[in-house]
Amino acid sequence: MRFAMASSINIKNGLLTTKNSLHIKIPYPTFKQRPTEIKCSRALTTGQHNEQYCIDVVRKRDYEGFLCSLLFPEAVRRSALALTAFNVELAQIKDSVSQKTIGLMRMQFWKSAVEDIYRDDHPAQPVSAELWRAVRKHTLTRRWMLRIISEREKDLEDKAYRNLQELEDYGENTQSSLLYLLLETLGVKNVHADHAASHIGKAQGILTCLRATPYNSSRRKVYLPMDICMLHGASQEDFIRGSRDQNVRDVIYDIASQAHVHLQHARSFSENVPQAAMPAFLQTVSNFISFSSSPLPTPH
Structure with a gap:
């Protein structure tokens, strides 16, 4: 419909009205x-x-x-x-x-x-x-x-590990379990990767315990395996007071050596572990580099 003059058009209350009283309903736009x-x-x-x-x-x-x-x-x-x-x-x-x-x-x-x-x-x-x-x-x-x-x-x-086996079990049940889950996210189902994850998890559990020893000792808590401490005649008080005596160094050396054994076992599977699994094991590198950056105690 065309209108001759714009002045003849009026809009009121949503109605368009012409001089001829023609009413056209104009709905207001709504957006939902x-x-x-x-x-x-x-x-x-x-x-x-x-x-x-x-x-x-x-x-x-x-x-x-x-x-x-x-x-x-x-x-x-x-x-x-x-x-x-x-x-x-x-x-x-x-x-x-x-x-x-x-x-x-x-x-x-x-x-x-x-x-x-x-x-x-x-x-x-x-x-x-x-x-x-x-x-x-x-x-x-x-x-x-x-x-x-x-x-x-x-x-x-909140007790010390009774022996090194308990500490290894802790690493297996925590760190290794996490690695198994990470391997699953990567879509890796491989027995060699699982074996490597088991040993790496145990090594990481041991290293975590060692790295936390200064902090825990400052809170008068020592979690190092009691059988290794007893073997070298080191008491919890020795660690709490920050002793650097040879018997304390021997305890640290023996525990760290066990972590190294697990790392070597993990490396023995490297040729059979799929390349896709490698991202799951990256943190092992940073953990061992951080630990080895401080001087390792030497045995007798």
């Missing part, structure tokens, strides 16, 4: 966002927050693990960070609680979280949410996660 679009945008925002939370936790609490995670293939990097953040969260419980009961409650929270993840019940906690995503993407084994939690729970007893 579909519920699915709203849900997707929120999920994206939440997912980004959860990912950043894991990055921050790992960067702050396990900087070596953070640097190594950056070298993972992009397709699995987010999952690797989630697993490392999970391990960090568990590891810091012991030092962050004043009572064992509180620590046990936190461990129970993580046990329940893992069970919820495998029931496909999307958790709200950021690390748990990222684990849920990693499990769905890579079909990760629940047993390894629960084994890490159980071993960390036993560690709340």
